[in-house]
Amino acid sequence: MSKKPSLPKGTRDFGPEQMFKRNFIIETIKKVFEKYGFMPLETPAMENLSVLTGKYGDEGDQLLFRILNSGDFLSKTQPADFEEGTKSLVPKISEKGLKYDLTVPFARYVVMNRNDITFPFKRYQIQPVWRADKPQKGRYREFFQCDADIVGTDSLVCEAELLAMVQEVYKCFAFDAYSISISNRKILEGIAEVCGAKEEFSRFCVILDKLDKIGKEKVFDELALLGLNKQSLHRLDQILALSGNNVEKLDALLSLLNESEIGQKGIAETRETLDNLSLLGFLTDKVLVDFTLARGLSYYTGMIYEVKPTTIKMGTITAGGRYDNLTGVFGLEGISGVGISFGIDRIYDTLEELNLFPQAKARYSKLLIVSFDDAAQKHSLNLLSKLRAAGISAELYPEPAKLKKQLGYADKKGIPYVLLVGSEEMKNLQYTLKYMETGNQDSFSIEDVIKHLLEETN
Amino acid sequence: MSKKPSLPKGTRDFGPEQMFKRNFIIETIKKVFEKYGFMPLETPAMENLSVLTGKYGDEGDQLLFRILNSGDFLSKTQPADFEEGTKSLVPKISEKGLKYDLTVPFARYVVMNRNDITFPFKRYQIQPVWRADKPQKGRYREFFQCDADIVGTDSLVCEAELLAMVQEVYKCFAFDAYSISISNRKILEGIAEVCGAKEEFSRFCVILDKLDKIGKEKVFDELALLGLNKQSLHRLDQILALSGNNVEKLDALLSLLNESEIGQKGIAETRETLDNLSLLGFLTDKVLVDFTLARGLSYYTGMIYEVKPTTIKMGTITAGGRYDNLTGVFGLEGISGVGISFGIDRIYDTLEELNLFPQAKARYSKLLIVSFDDAAQKHSLNLLSKLRAAGISAELYPEPAKLKKQLGYADKKGIPYVLLVGSEEMKNLQYTLKYMETGNQDSFSIEDVIKHLLEETN
Numbered sequence: 001m002s003k004k005p006s007l008p009k010g011t012r013d014f015g016p017e018q019m020f021k022r023n024f025i026i027e028t029i030k031k032v033f034e035k036y037g038f039m040p041l042e043t044p045a046m047e048n049l050s051v052l053t054g055k056y057g058d059e060g061d062q063l064l065f066r067i068l069n070s071g072d073f074l075s076k077t078q079p080a081d082f083e084e085g086t087k088s089l090v091p092k093i094s095e096k097g098l099k100y101d102l103t104v105p106f107a108r109y110v111v112m113n114r115n116d117i118t119f120p121f122k123r124y125q126i127q128p129v130w131r132a133d134k135p136q137k138g139r140y141r142e143f144f145q146c147d148a149d150i151v152g153t154d155s156l157v158c159e160a161e162l163l164a165m166v167q168e169v170y171k172c173f174a175f176d177a178y179s180i181s182i183s184n185r186k187i188l189e190g191i192a193e194v195c196g197a198k199e200e201f202s203r204f205c206v207i208l209d210k211l212d213k214i215g216k217e218k219v220f221d222e223l224a225l226l227g228l229n230k231q232s233l234h235r236l237d238q239i240l241a242l243s244g245n246n247v248e249k250l251d252a253l254l255s256l257l258n259e260s261e262i263g264q265k266g267i268a269e270t271r272e273t274l275d276n277l278s279l280l281g282f283l284t285d286k287v288l289v290d291f292t293l294a295r296g297l298s299y300y301t302g303m304i305y306e307v308k309p310t311t312i313k314m315g316t317i318t319a320g321g322r323y324d325n326l327t328g329v330f331g332l333e334g335i336s337g338v339g340i341s342f343g344i345d346r347i348y349d350t351l352e353e354l355n356l357f358p359q360a361k362a363r364y365s366k367l368l369i370v371s372f373d374d375a376a377q378k379h380s381l382n383l384l385s386k387l388r389a390a391g392i393s394a395e396l397y398p399e400p401a402k403l404k405k406q407l408g409y410a411d412k413k414g415i416p417y418v419l420l421v422g423s424e425e426m427k428n429l430q431y432t433l434k435y436m437e438t439g440n441q442d443s444f445s446i447e448d449v450i451k452h453l454l455e456e457t458n
Numbered sequence: 459m460s461k462k463p464s465l466p467k468g469t470r471d472f473g474p475e476q477m478f479k480r481n482f483i484i485e486t487i488k489k490v491f492e493k494y495g496f497m498p499l500e501t502p503a504m505e506n507l508s509v510l511t512g513k514y515g516d517e518g519d520q521l522l523f524r525i526l527n528s529g530d531f532l533s534k535t536q537p538a539d540f541e542e543g544t545k546s547l548v549p550k551i552s553e554k555g556l557k558y559d560l561t562v563p564f565a566r567y568v569v570m571n572r573n574d575i576t577f578p579f580k581r582y583q584i585q586p587v588w589r590a591d592k593p594q595k596g597r598y599r600e601f602f603q604c605d606a607d608i609v610g611t612d613s614l615v616c617e618a619e620l621l622a623m624v625q626e627v628y629k630c631f632a633f634d635a636y637s638i639s640i641s642n643r644k645i646l647e648g649i650a651e652v653c654g655a656k657e658e659f660s661r662f663c664v665i666l667d668k669l670d671k672i673g674k675e676k677v678f679d680e681l682a683l684l685g686l687n688k689q690s691l692h693r694l695d696q697i698l699a700l701s702g703n704n705v706e707k708l709d710a711l712l713s714l715l716n717e718s719e720i721g722q723k724g725i726a727e728t729r730e731t732l733d734n735l736s737l738l739g740f741l742t743d744k745v746l747v748d749f750t751l752a753r754g755l756s757y758y759t760g761m762i763y764e765v766k767p768t769t770i771k772m773g774t775i776t777a778g779g780r781y782d783n784l785t786g787v788f789g790l791e792g793i794s795g796v797g798i799s800f801g802i803d804r805i806y807d808t809l810e811e812l813n814l815f816p817q818a819k820a821r822y823s824k825l826l827i828v829s830f831d832d833a834a835q836k837h838s839l840n841l842l843s844k845l846r847a848a849g850i851s852a853e854l855y856p857e858p859a860k861l862k863k864q865l866g867y868a869d870k871k872g873i874p875y876v877l878l879v880g881s882e883e884m885k886n887l888q889y890t891l892k893y894m895e896t897g898n899q900d901s902f903s904i905e906d907v908i909k910h911l912l913e914e915t916n
Contacts, residue, residue: 005509005566005788008502008554013567016497016581023498035846037823037853039474039871040481044466044600045503045556045586046523051463065504066526068552070590074544082540086532094526096466098503108463109471118870120856123474128503132528142502155856157835168846279836281843330463365495377615378737385739388493388626395495398578398613412576413497 010133010141016364021348021357026126028172029146029342032165033124038148041123043105045130046096053097055104055329063131065141066094098130102147103326103339110151111330119152126344144344151326151337156269159303159322160276162340166307166318167282169342175356178317181290182305184270185321187253188294190263191239194256195232197223202298209294216240239291246274246289253291266302273303299323303338312353317346366453367417369396370406376421383421383431383446390450410436419449468591468599474822479806479815484584486630487604487800490623491582496606499581501563503588504554511555513562513787521589523599524552556588560605561784561797568609569788577610584802602802609784609795614727617761617780618734620798624765624776625740627800633814636775639748640763642728643779645711646752648721649697652714653690655681660756667752674698697749704732704747711749724760731761757781761796770811775804824911825875827854828864834879841879841889841904848908868894877907 007013014022030040046067053061076092099105102125110117126146133139148165150158166180188205189198197204207222220233228236239256242249250267257263274284287305295304302322309317322338351357367387369380380396387394395415397406410418420432420441433449434441444452465471472480488498504525511519534550557563560583568575584604591597606623608616624638646663647656655662665680678691686694697714700707708725715721732742745763753762760780767775780796809815825845827838838854845852853873855864868876878890878899891907892899902910 005569006506007566007570008504008506011502011504013502013571014498014500015567015571016499019498019500034822035849035851037826037851039822040472040477041474042472042477044469044471045588046466046469046600048464048466063528065528067556068524068526068548070521070523072544074540074547077540079540082532082535082537086530089532090526098525108465109473111463112465113471113473118867120867122853130503142504150856153856157839157854157856160839276836276839279839279843281840281847364492364497368495378734381615381618381734381737382739385737389739391493393493393495395580396615398608398611398615409576409578 008141010135010139012140012142020364021351022344024358025173025344025347025351026146029169030124030126032168032172033148035168036122036148036161036165038122038124038150041106041109041125042127043099043102043109043125045098045128047099047105047108049091049095049097051108051330052100052104056100060100063133064100065098065130065132066090067096067098069093069095099127100131101129102127102145103149106147106149107327107330110335111327111332114332117152120150120155120158121152122148122150124148138345138349140345146342146344147339149326149337149339151335154302154322154336156272157276158338159269159273160280162320162338163273163277163287163305164280164282165340167286169318173347173351173356175351175354177311177354178286178307178309180287180305180307181293182270182273182287182303183290183293184266184303185300186262186266186269186302187257187291188266190257190260190266191236191291193260193263195223195228195236197226197228197232200226205294205298208292211240211292242291246284246287249289249291269302295319295321299325301325301336309350312350314346314350314353317343317350319343363414363416365393365395365413365415366457367392367394367419367449368406368410368413368415369394369419369421370403370410371396371400371421372403373400373423376400376423376426379426380421383419386446387450387453390454392450392453407436417453466599468593468597470598470600478822479809480802482816483631483802483805483809484602484604487627488582488584490626490630491606493626494580494606494619494623496580496582496608499564499567499583500585501557501560501567501583503556503586505557505563505566507549507553507555509566509788510558510562514558518558521591522558523556523588523590524548525554525556527551527553557585558589559587560585560603561607564605564607565785565788568793569785569790572790575610578608578613578616579610580606580608582606596803596807598803604800604802605797607784607795607797609793612760612780612794614730615734616796617727617731618738620778620796621731621735621745621763622738622740623798625744627776631805631809631814633809633812635769635812636744636765636767638745638763638765639751640728640731640745640761641748641751642724642761643758644720644724644727644760645715645749646724648715648718648724649694649749651718651721653681653686653694655684655686655690658684663752663756666750669698669750700749704742704745707747707749727760753777753779757783759783759794767808770808772804772808772811775801775808777801821872821874823851823853823871823873824915825850825852825877825907826864826868826871826873827852827877827879828861828868829854829858829879830861831858831881834858834881834884837884838879841877844904845908845911848912850908850911865894875911 052064073093081089081092128142128144130142135141192198192201192204207219211219242252250271254267278284300321301324304321306316307318320340324336326337327335371377371380377400384394384396416436418434425431430443432441433444510522531551539547586600586602588600593599650656650659650662665677669677700710708729712725736742751762758779759782762779764774765776778798782794784795785793829835829838835858842852842854874894876892883889888901890899891902
C-alpha cells in the first residue's frame with residue numbers, strides 16, 4: 001500500500017505553472033475559433049471499438065487503448081479463444097476504446113446528429129486523445145488535439161478563413177517566425193497524371209513525401225522503380241525546380257500541367273484561396289506554395305497545408321486540409337469539409353524556447369495577507385472580504401506563521417503583493433503593502449490598497 | 459463498415475448549446491476558485507491500477523474501467539489463469555485504469571511532488587472521471603468532478619473559505635434557493651461516545667446516515683441491535699430533537715456532550731468556522747447546523763457539509779469536508795486538508811429547471827454576413843476582416859445561397875444580427891443590418907455597424 005506511486009508511461013500531470021501556460025495557449029486559440037464562428041463540441045473519452053477500428057490503418061488499430069469489459073468479461077469467451085491468441089480474444093473481452101483522434105468521433109457525432117445540425121457546421125474541439133505509442137521526447141500516450149472544421153460546404157472561403165486563423169492565433173502569441181506551406185491534392189494528382197503515375201497516385205504521394213528525409217536522388221530512384229520514365233522524371237524535376245513568388249510559381253505550373261484537367265483545377269483553387277486570404281486582410285507572403293507538400297493522410301482531396309517555425313527545429317505546429325468524405329465510413333456520403341489542427345504541445349515548446357510566454361509567473365492570487373497572531377487573523381478575514389468584493393484575487397496565509405515562511409509562500413506562488421497585518425496596523429487601520437519584486441513597501445488604508453491594485457490591473 | 463454508429467452506454471456528447479451552458483458553470487466556478495487563491499491542476503485520464511485499487515472499497519474496485527495492456531497482453535498469462543477466472547486474470551492483462559475520482563490522483567500528485575509543492579497547497583481540478591456504474595437518469599459512466607482542496611494546514615480559516623465559496627458561486631448563478639447543512643465528525647464521535655457506541659463508530663455513522671431514508675424508528679431499532687441501551691437512545695433522541703438557531707443548538711449540544719472531550723472540540727470548531735464565515739462577510743443563516751449529517755465517506759475527520767436546493771428535488775449539489783490523512787495510503791503521513799466538490803451535472807439540471815441560465819441562445823457569432831453572388835462574397839470578405847479586427851465574432855455564409863437558407867442558418871445558430879450584402883449595398887457602401895429577434899432592419903456603413911455592435915456589447 002505504501003509503495004511510491006508513479007504515473008503511467010507517456011502521461012503527464014500539469015501543475016499550476018504548466019496549466020497557466022497551457023491555458024494561455026488554449027484560451028487564445030478558443031477566442032480566435034469563436035471569433036470566426038466556430039462552436040465547441042466535446043465527445044466522450046471512450047468510443048465503441050466498432051467506431052474506432054479500421055479507421056486508422058492496421059498500425060493505428062494496434063495503437064488503440066482498449067478497455068476491458070466490466071463485470072465477468074470472460075463470459076463470452078471459450079478456452080479455444082485463448083489458444084488462438086490476442087487477436088481472436090480482444091473482440092470478446094473488450095468493446096470500447098479510448099479515442100485516437102478527434103476526427104472520427106466528430107464524424108460519428110455528425111452522423112448521429114445529422115438531422116439536428118445546421119450545415120455548414122463549424123465546430124471546434126479541444127480534448128485529449130490516447131495512443132499506445134512508444135513514448136519518447138515530445139511524443140506522449142495522452143496528448144491534446146485542438147481542431148476546428150467546417151463541414152457541409154465546399155466554398156473556398158473556408159480555406160482562406162483557416163489560413164487567416166493561423167495568422168491571428170500566432171499574432172496573439174507575438175510569434176512571427178513561421179511559414180505556412182500550402183498545396184492542393186489536385187495539384188499533386190495533376191503532377192502524377194502528367195508524369196504517367198495517375199494509377200499509382202497514393203504510392204506516388206508516399207514517395208514524394210520523403211523528399212525532405214531522403215533527398216531528391218533517392219526519391220527519383222524510387223519513382224523510377226514505380227514506373228516513371230525519363231521524360232516523366234524530367235518533367236517532375238522541372239516542377240520541383242520552379243521558383244519565384246506564389247503567383248509566378250502557379251503561373252509556371254499551369255503551363256506544365258496543361259494536359260491535366262484536375263491539375264488545372266488545383267491551381268485555380270489555390271489561386272482563389274490566396275485571393276480570399278488577401279481580401280480577409282491577411283498577408284499572403286506568409287504563405288508559400290510548395291508543390292512537394294504531400295501530407296500523409298490519404299483522405300485529403302483539396303487544399304493541404306502545414307505550418308512550421310522557421311528559426312527553431314520543431315516540426316509541424318499546425319496543419320490541415322480539405323477532405324471530401326468525412327462521414328462515408330459511417331454510411332453518410334457527400335459531407336465535405338476542411339479543417340485545422342493546432343499542435344498544443346509543440347506550440348508550448350515553441351513559445352517556451354522563444355521565451356514568448358507572458359513574463360508574469362503563474363499569478364492566481366494578486367495579494368497575500370500576512371498576519372502574526374490570532375487577533376490579526378480575525379481582523380484579516382474582514383480585509384479579505386473587502387478585497388474579494390472588489391474583484392481582487394486574494395488570500396490569507398491560513399496560520400500566523402513566521403514572516404519568512406509567509407513571504408516564502410508568496411514568492412514561490414508568484415503572488416506579487418503582500419499586506420502585513422500586525423497590532424500597530426490594526427490600531428491605525430493602515431496596512432503595510434509590500435511589492436515582492438522590488439521589496440518596496442508603504443502604508444495604506446484598505447480602501448487605498450484596493451484602489452492601487454485595481455489601477456495597476458487596468 | 460456502414461453500420462450506424464452509437465455512443466457507449468452512459469456517455470454523452472456535448473454539442474454547442476450544452477457546451478455554452480456547461481462552460482458558463484465551469485468558468486464561473488473557476489473564477490471563484492482563483493479569486494480565493496486556488497490554482498489549477500490536471501492529471502491524466504489513466505492511472506496505474508496500483509494507484510487506484512484498494513482506495514474505494516470492494517465495490518469501487520469493481521467499478522474501475524481497466525485498460526488492456528497493449529501489444530501481446532497474453533504474454534504474462536498461463537492457461538491456469540483463465541480457468542481461475544477474471545479475478546486472477548485481470549492483474550496479468552491490465553496494468554492501468556481510468557481515474558475514478560479526482561482525490562486519489564491528487565493525493566498521488568502531492569506525494570510525487572512533495573518536495574516542490576509549497577504548502578499550504580490550494581489546488582482546483584475540473585476533469586472527467588469514469589465509473590462502470592449501471593447508467594440511469596442523472597448517473598453517467600463518464601462525468602465531471604469539480605474539486606478544490608487546501609492541504610497542509612489545519613487552520614479553520616479554510617473551512618470558512620469553502621463555505622464562502624459556496625455562497626459566491628451560487629450568487630453568480632443568481633441562485634438562492636439552497637441551504638448548507640454542516641456538522642463535524644468530532645461531534646458525531648462525541649454523540650457516539652455519550653451513547654456508548656464509541657467502539658462501533660463507523661457502524662454508528664452508517665446507521666445514522668439512513669435517517670432520511672428509513673426514518674427514526676427503524677434507525678433506533680438498528681442502533682439497539684448495535685448495543686445501544688435505552689438511556690443512550692433517549693439521549694440520542696434529545697440530541698436529534700434540538701431546535702432553534704445554530705447558536706442555540708450548539709449551546710444545547712454542549713451540555714449534552716459535556717462528558718465527551720472530542721464532542722466539545724467538534725462544537726468549538728463549528729463555532730469558530732461560523733464566526734470566520736461571518737468575518738468573511740457571508741451570511742451564516744444560509745448554514746444550518748445539522749447533527750444528523752454523517753456523509754458516507756469514512757475519511758472525514760472534521761467539518762462535513764452538504765448543499766441542497768430547497769425548492770426542487772435534486773439531491774446534493776455541493777459537498778465536502780476535512781480529512782486528516784490524504785496521502786497516508788501512499789506512505790506520506792500527516793497531510794491534512796479540507797475540500798469542496800461542486801456537482802456540475804446536478805447544478806446544470808438545477809439551473810435548467812429553475813430557468814437560471816443566461817437567456818441568450820448559444821451565441822458564438824454576433825453577426826452573419828449574407829451575400830447573394832460571387833461578387834458580394836468577395837466584397838463581404840473585406841467587411842468580415844473589418845468586423846473581426848474590431849473584435850466582433852462574425853462569419854460569412856460561405857455560399858451565395860438563397861436568403862431563406864442563410865437566415866435559417868443565423869436563426870438556428872442563435873446569431874442575433876445579419877448583414878445583407880447585395881449589389882445595391884455594394885454600390886452605396888451602406889449595408890442592411892437586420893436584428894433577428896424583432897426583424898427590424900436599417901442601413902449603415904460598415905463603420906457604423908461596428909460602432910453599433912460594440913456599443914450593444916458594453
